Amino acid sequence: MQTNHIEVHATENKSHDQYNLPHELTALPRLMNQGEFAAYIGKSTAWAERARWAGDGPRYIKLGRHVRYRADDVLAWIEANARTSTGV
Numbered sequence: 001m002q003t004n005h006i007e008v009h010a011t012e013n014k015s016h017d018q019y020n021l022p023h024e025l026t027a028l029p030r031l032m033n034q035g036e037f038a039a040y041i042g043k044s045t046a047w048a049e050r051a052r053w054a055g056d057g058p059r060y061i062k063l064g065r066h067v068r069y070r071a072d073d074v075l076a077w078i079e080a081n082a083r084t085s086t087g088v
Contacts, residue, residue, distance in 0.1 A: 029070045029071060029072060030070070030071040031061070031068040031069065031070060031071075032068065032069045032070075032071065032074065033066070033067070033068060033069075034048050034049065034052075034067050034069075036069075037058075037069045037074060040074065041074075041078070052067065057077065058073045058074045058076070058077030058078075059073040059076075059077070060073070
């Protein structure tokens with residue numbers, strides 16, 4: 001049995017108007033799943049999971065069983081971890 005589906009992929013080259021989205025939706029924050037977050041910072045998903053459990057990672061959102069990270073929270077976490085020295 002064949003199913004039909006439509007996929008919409010947002011790209012930086014297309015404006016929000018080209019997708020006919022309501023203006024309110026275009027301002028929603030970008031959410032990353034655990035794999036996307038881990039890939040962005042160059043770590044494994046296991047590291048991201050352990051950091052979340054230990055409270056060492058960025059703020060996250062639980063949507064049911066799913067973990068999501070706001071891009072702004074990830075960037076804030078990265079900035080908070082910026083160091084100028086290896087000393088304590």
